Amino acid sequence: MKKIILSTLAGLALSSTAMADFPNKDIQGIIQWGAGGSTDTVMRSVSPHAEEVLGTDIILTNRTGGVGAIATKYVNAKKADGYTLLMGAENPQMYKVLGLADIDYSDMIPVNVLARGIPMLVAQNDAPFNTMQEMIDYIKANPGSVKVGSTGQGGLASIVMAMIESEVKLDVTTIPYNGDGPALTALQGGAIDVMPAVLGAAVQHIKAGRMKAIALVDNQPSPVLPEVGIITEALPGLDKYLPYGPFFGVFVKQGTPDDVVAKLTDAFTKGAQAEDFQTLMNNRGYGIMNLSGQPAVDFLENYRSVSSWLVHDAGFSKRSPEEFGIPRP
Amino acid sequence: MEALNYFALSWLSPELLALTALGTFLGIYVGAIPGLSVTMAVSILISFTFSWDVNHALCLMVGIFMGGVYGGSRTAILLNIPGAPSAIATALDGYPLAKKGLAGEAIGLSTVMSVIGGFVGIFVLAIAAPTISEFAITFQPRDYLLLAVLGLTLVGSLSSGSLAKGLFAGALGVLVGTVGLDPLTAEERFTFGIIELWDGINVIAAMIGLFGVSEALHQLHHLDKAIIKQKISRIIPPWADVRRFLPLSIQSSFIGVIIGALPGTGGDIAALMAYDQAKRSTKKPEVPFGQGAKEGLIAPEAANNAAVGGAYIPMLTLGIPGDAVTAVFIGALFIHGLNPGPLLLIEQPHMFWFTVGNLTLANIFVLIFGLTGIRIFSKLVECPKGVLIPLILLLSVVGAYAINNSVVDVWWMLAFGVLGYFMRLYNYPIGPVILGVILSKLMDENWRRAILSERGDMGQFFANLFSSPLSSVLFAAIVFALFTQTPLWTRWLKPKLFTKA
């Protein structure tokens, strides 16, 4: 018993002085989204690999709420010692213009931007169009009759539609859903006709012939669905926004010591290289990015500027991107 | 023959058998503790079983699922604190039974009926999965709206005294459910600019407060009252009882399977609807509903376990989760390199019969673990109140915190605890509040989708109500549900119709 107390005390002394041997206790990973969501799945599958490299446990906790803002604020309220990681998706990059919070990823240090989803347009099988051009023509001929699913203003679907609307005006009926999963289910039941969703969420349904792919919102075809055209074939003007897509990343608070960031970066880079993680991401139709350091910062910056300005131009931003010095894409 | 092979896979391998048993055992406790949810447990297991073989991981998770749904009834019966929202209806008649000293019998009966419900769910999954999943996805926003309204007619059955008080409670629940950022437009509703309110008020926090904390506070009145001795001579319900209630449990199970199979509704709604249906159709309960009617215990228990099989139906055939837990299962399958989706059963045909076999096995373990150890559990109620109440309060606080790792949920739990205390005191029913919270999102979102689909044209909305057979049936069910609450039905027609039967 005495020994336990002694070693406990030793452990206490250790944790307060020697930062050199990071990590010397469990690391807490705060996931922005709930259990079973795609962020959750990605983080739970990369973390065991990072744990191996770090030699400690990463305890994953889902702290949902406020479109991820609660988790973001929580991590930023903790010490900048690298023991609290934010495991998040793209949402914070829109907080400022949507007036949701005054903090985004540019105020944090990216450890690793793991992967990116590829947006695409899918339609129900009975829809009277098969390509992007046919869809635009049909909507123009039948204004208001096509029902497009959405995931709320500022969600991926609204941004994709804003991209398209920046080139061509379309009169559609927008039906909101809380997530692309429920919307894709509704698409199969015929409640909506078209849905902008990520490739990963739709690919299995397309392969099974339960819905059809209209176009990929990307600047190159995907090896997962090689026969599907890309959106710039019909709307070349969209090229300036692409590549674009929701992403998953691990972040720490600004001010975390460099050597700690380096250790974490190393761990997650190796984690993202693990074979089964790669297979998982390919199967789900996500593009592996595994970005850290400056390239990660650049990617995040581009994402923020594209979405902020699209949302602003479409008229549903609460504050102008200019206020935050976000440059136009 | 091959199907049988896969069906028996988890039965014949000692490892898989042991893991299923372990999972079921853990699940019962996860389910019984409010604040620990099956969803949470399964997602923790995802990282824990990361390096395992997929079959091993699935056995453990399926066990937790089956055990967890059943486990919610334990604390509902013994302490009036439902372990999960799907056990709320169980508490309504289960707890009165425990207060009469019949906790052992109530748990025994609920175990057997849960298992029967579980088997019905698995059976329907095994024989009719493709048909039911195709049916389930044809539900339009309009139909979900009607389903939610049908659910809300339960306010009548849940309020014993004044209907006005019941309606107030139900409406309050609906309102509580709308708090937070509107999921469809991100508009703030009743948030008063507080970021912690964006995600709304958690239904489990409200449930722990309204049931657990307010009950504990009420018990303080009776600190000196003699403890109720539990009769635990009979745990396994007599065969005559099982046979008498079999038709009711089968009927409730079918409600459970269908509601469970619908994406967007789960065991909680299924259990409440089954409770309502039981109350409506039971001709002469030995004891009135709400005071310890066995029918009121059986119906929700059979239904919520049947909903497990139901939830698997769209998940296995289409890759669409039937509830929150199957959504996590989909994530788990991905991590293990499978592609859950409409192609899963084509690429991995064995998955179907393996899951069916595994669910069956887990259900058998529910029966075994459910019927053993009841004695110790029943002793819980015999604990002196002065010891039990502090522990219930502590567990409520920890449970509320654990939902989302947030103190805000603890605050809400306390607020609802105090509100619930006074509501009980002045005969306001608390069941409708939770009912409202559960159904609020379903109603709100689908009402708006339905209206948006018609571009705001109410005439078109009503026309479509009668052009689709499904919508018409649901609409007729609502009219019937409202009609059965009028004096014409309760005083005149019901006795006439049912005395001959």
Place this chain on the structure above:
Amino acid sequence: MSRLPSRYPGERLFSFLLVIFSIFLLWRSYLISGFSELSSPGAVPIGASAMMVLASCIAFTQSLKTPLNQEARFFYHCFPPVVGFVMALVLVYAVVLEQLGFIATSIIFLWVALKVLSQRSALWSLGLALLSLVLIYVVFRLIFQIVLPEGIIPERAILAAISRFFGGE
């Protein structure tokens, strides 16, 4: 609770407060999006709060008609001091939970609550409090990995030290 057509003291006040509360919520619902569209985010809240106003008014009028239960005294039958004490205790517990941490606050809460409610010796209460706390800690923190507020006791460092000790590093 008895279902006799009589009421406990305080029911009128409670029902009246519910009326006020409902009216306040109806006003807040109206502020969400007014009466703009049937599909607006405020539509269901307005409907629900209007129902609350209506129902609470009826319940209030009913309470005016029912006679008072003459034997019932508010601070004995409705709100005995012990209920107020426990409510206050839980409230304090929740307030300090995050700052002082789970272990420190829970042990004090349990000890005080057990001591007062069970009327046993202080030592007995402390022992039971410790035992139940260890059990809850093991289930929630160690098995289900729910990170309870850490506060003033550096749990993670202690846990790491213990596991290092047993790990024989």
